Amino acid sequence: MSDNRTQYLLDASRMPKHWYNIAADLPQALPPVLHPGTMQPIGPADLAPLFPMALIEQEVSTEREIPIPEPVREVFKLWRPAPLFRARRLEQALGTPARIYYKYEGVSPAGSHKPNTAVPQAWYNAQAGVKKLTTETGAGQWGSSLAFAGALFGIDVTVFQVRVSYDQKPYRRALMETYGARCIASPSNETQAGRAALALRPDHPGSLGLAISEAVEVAATHDDVKYALGSVLNHVLLHQTIIGQEAMLQLEMAGDDPDVIVGCTGGGSNFAGIAFPFIGQQLRGGKKRRIVAVEPAACPSLTRGKYAYDFGDTAKMTPLTKMHTLGSSFTPPSFHAGGLRYHGMAPLVSHLKELKLLEAVAYHQVACFEAGVMFARAEGIVPAPEANHAVKGAIVEALRCKAEGRSEVILFNLCGHGHFDMSAYSAYFAGKLTDQSYDESELAMALAGLPSVAA
Numbered sequence: 001m002s003d004n005r006t007q008y009l010l011d012a013s014r015m016p017k018h019w020y021n022i023a024a025d026l027p028q029a030l031p032p033v034l035h036p037g038t039m040q041p042i043g044p045a046d047l048a049p050l051f052p053m054a055l056i057e058q059e060v061s062t063e064r065e066i067p068i069p070e071p072v073r074e075v076f077k078l079w080r081p082a083p084l085f086r087a088r089r090l091e092q093a094l095g096t097p098a099r100i101y102y103k104y105e106g107v108s109p110a111g112s113h114k115p116n117t118a119v120p121q122a123w124y125n126a127q128a129g130v131k132k133l134t135t136e137t138g139a140g141q142w143g144s145s146l147a148f149a150g151a152l153f154g155i156d157v158t159v160f161q162v163r164v165s166y167d168q169k170p171y172r173r174a175l176m177e178t179y180g181a182r183c184i185a186s187p188s189n190e191t192q193a194g195r196a197a198l199a200l201r202p203d204h205p206g207s208l209g210l211a212i213s214e215a216v217e218v219a220a221t222h223d224d225v226k227y228a229l230g231s232v233l234n235h236v237l238l239h240q241t242i243i244g245q246e247a248m249l250q251l252e253m254a255g256d257d258p259d260v261i262v263g264c265t266g267g268g269s270n271f272a273g274i275a276f277p278f279i280g281q282q283l284r285g286g287k288k289r290r291i292v293a294v295e296p297a298a299c300p301s302l303t304r305g306k307y308a309y310d311f312g313d314t315a316k317m318t319p320l321t322k323m324h325t326l327g328s329s330f331t332p333p334s335f336h337a338g339g340l341r342y343h344g345m346a347p348l349v350s351h352l353k354e355l356k357l358l359e360a361v362a363y364h365q366v367a368c369f370e371a372g373v374m375f376a377r378a379e380g381i382v383p384a385p386e387a388n389h390a391v392k393g394a395i396v397e398a399l400r401c402k403a404e405g406r407s408e409v410i411l412f413n414l415c416g417h418g419h420f421d422m423s424a425y426s427a428y429f430a431g432k433l434t435d436q437s438y439d440e441s442e443l444a445m446a447l448a449g450l451p452s453v454a455a
């Protein structure tokens with residue numbers, strides 16, 4: 001047998017026709033979302049200024065299967081079904097008896113899992129007659145994904161990009177512009193939230209929370225503009241479940257069943273995408289597996305955050321959700337996995353952690369790049385800095401299997417390629433990539449400033 005990775009190709013006719021909604025199988029419902037002014041549970045109408053009704057319905061739905069519209073499936077055929085690989089050379093390099101599989105989402109036009117939700121979000125907006133969307137982006141993955149989707153359906157896209165990533169990753173901006181979007185460094189002078197942040201700190205590096213404030217402010221103050229979010233929300237996680245559903249079919253073809261599933265977590269969407277269909281099986285009486293979320297040690301919401309009601313943005317404009325949070329005023333240090341620099345975690349992922357249906361670990365960036373380079377040399381694909389966290393998590397599991405002499409099956413999500421992140425790899429090879437620690441006193445202050453919500 002060849003040493004090369006084995007590819008499990010799924011015929012396009014077997015691409016899932018439904019998204020999987022884990023809300024249908026939860027043993028306890030999610031805590032309600034609260035209005036930022038009244039602190040009372042919100043209803044669909046409260047979200048109508050920001051999102052089209054079809055997406056709001058998905059946000060609150062408890063239907064197990066939600067159909068993927070035919071035009072969206074047609075676009076997905078540009079890159080889906082995405083491949084699943086067995087990482088034979090990585091297994092050999094590690095000398096592990098474990099069988100390691102990875103689902104590769106870097107084959108999408110933007111190079112990550114994000115178009116899986118950008119395309120349906122743009123489509124539902126276009127169906128509702130929306131012509132302009134605003135959004136935020138960290139590393140630029142989400143901004144370029146929405147820019148691509150906007151180009152498909154004739155929607156003007158404006159992207160607020162976190163300043164530090166805007167400066168570190170000029171090619172992502174070029175990609176957004178190639179797809180026709182306008183890209184602005186955040187904090188910017190275009191919104192009140194941006195101007196307030198710049199007044200406090202002219203060299204503000206920005207944060208996802210702040211960029212969200214800017215994008216939401218523009219949508220909330222303009223009737224003809226809606227807002228799109230690339231992670232965290234229930235409907236975004238829903239759209240990503242096509243990843244895990246495809247992986248399930250592909251693992252069936254491989255004749256294997258995962259014991260451990262690993263994903264990296266920024267806001268939680270690619271992790272939910274690979275894990276939720278499997279967790280759902282377990283909740284309906286199926287096999288119990290270990291589900292491992294890997295986050296950056298410099299922005300550790302799941303492992304160091306508090307499970308509490310908090311705002312999704314820095315300017316406290318969004319509704320409050322119960323989630324693992326470092327506090328909406330927390331600004332994480334400027335490490336290279338820009339897509340993981342968010343203060344909170346998806347309410348659904350947070351809820352499942354509280355229900356002990358998943359585990360979380362945190363690693364520093366140098367160890368993650370080391371894992372990513374080892375992966376690239378074995379498998380050929382250069383992972384995105386975010387994906388390096390999942391690679392690291394999978395390697396830790398594979399080495400545990402080696403130490404324990406167990407031939408477990410490990411599945412992880414390789415959520416994107418790193419072709420736009422080579423400056424981070426250059427920094428790593430030059431020895432200039434260092435492990436950033438967050439400021440403990442800033443975290444304590446941000447946590448102390450969490451909104452008080454009556455139980």
Ligand SMILES: *Cc1c(COP(=O)(O)O)cnc(C)c1O
Nearest residue numbers: 141266267268269270339386416
């Ligand atoms: C945006 C992004 C992430 C983080 O977002 P999640 O919602 O946690 O998936 C991770 N990896 C890549 C490649 C990204 O683009």
